[in-house]
Amino acid sequence: MKLFLIGFMGAGKSYWGKQLAGHFGLPYFDLDEVIVEREDMSVADIFSEKGEEYFRTLEGEVLRELTLSNDAFLISCGGGTPCFSDAMDFMNANGITIWLNPSVPVIVERLQRKQYKRPLIQDLSQEDLTAFTEKKLAERQPFYEQSQIIISDDEVSLETFDKLIRNA
Numbered sequence: 446m447k448l449f450l451i452g453f454m455g456a457g458k459s460y461w462g463k464q465l466a467g468h469f470g471l472p473y474f475d476l477d478e479v480i481v482e483r484e485d486m487s488v489a490d491i492f493s494e495k496g497e498e499y500f501r502t503l504e505g506e507v508l509r510e511l512t513l514s515n516d517a518f519l520i521s522c523g524g525g526t527p528c529f530s531d532a533m534d535f536m537n538a539n540g541i542t543i544w545l546n547p548s549v550p551v552i553v554e555r556l557q558r559k560q561y562k563r564p565l566i567q568d569l570s571q572e573d574l575t576a577f578t579e580k581k582l583a584e585r586q587p588f589y590e591q592s593q594i595i596i597s598d599d600e601v602s603l604e605t606f607d608k609l610i611r612n613a
């Protein structure tokens with residue numbers, strides 16, 4: 446089984462990714478973490494020292510490499526991964542895509558706690574963070590909604606995931 450977990454920053458991809466990988470007995474990859482290990486630099490430093498375009502190219506390459514060199518896995522993507530270099534088509538052709546889509550207030554509340562790690566939102570006030578999230582989410586929606594499974598509840602359970610994935 447090849448599972449791709451996608452969604453906006455703060456959607457809960459890392460948390461649920463680990464839960465689901467454990468539940469289905471799948472190797473777990475966090476795309477950002479694989480990139481950080483490879484570059485030996487934080488995501489924020491890659492953005493500021495090498496630029497976003499460099500990061501986007503790398504994330505597309507690492508996504509393809511992990512997908513093609515492993516038989517089974519759960520990959521927790523970065524928030525922007527599905528929106529660059531035909532990644533949505535690639536993931537849909539190679540496995541099951543799952544969009545975790547909680548409401549904007551839930552996303553913003555979570556982002557405030559880990560804002561410092563994320564270069565796109567590092568310097569925003571709470572008001573700006575809400576406006577940014579609404580705008581960026583609307584831009585990204587056409588990509589995210591190509592997912593085979595969409596979970597829009599703020600409260601989601603392992604049972605819900607299990608049922609949807611087994612029926613996909």
Ligand code: S3P
Nearest residue numbers: 453454477488523524525563564
């Ligand atoms: C990004 C999301 C981040 C990380 C980078 C860019 C984005 O991952 O890949 O900061 O463009 O939404 P998370 O969604 O895990 O925070």
